[in-house]
Amino acid sequence: MSHSADMDNNALSMKEVVTLIIKARKIHEGHYVPAIEFNFGAGMDGPSEEEVVPTMRIGIRSFNISKIEEPTPFSVDASAVNPKRSKKNKPE
Template sequence: MPEPSQFMFTYHELIAAMVKQAGLHEGKWQLIMNFGLGAGNMGPTEAELVPGAMVAVTSIGIQKAIDGAPAALVVDASVVNPAST
């Protein structure tokens, strides 16, 4: 059987994994991403250059969910990583 070469994760799976890694057992958390932006001339040939922008994800993390954050983007640490009793 071939070994997998890719693994895909949903938003909730990423947040849950980070909550567990951080040892969090309470609070509601959401994903945060920092982006870098670069500009330049782009095109398939020199004659077809146009101004363009490149966006890079520079970091991914979690932050306490803000009031009113959409429930679809929030993970409850007490559900995904309950404290041991």
């Protein structure tokens, strides 16, 4: 199996990444969507000096989540993926 095929099989969806962040931050309520911060840059680039063209570069600065008021088809419900567990009553 090639390395790229292996990466495709292990890729996480945006909802899975949001779910991981919700669990890592111990969030138990609310609806969340991905919030990605990008960097943009311009320059000159090409495969050779003769083929240089104006170029736009896009980088991902950070990946976060944002809480939203109403659920959407793209949001993750924290109460569904990370329900708050009730503490068991201690015996007296």
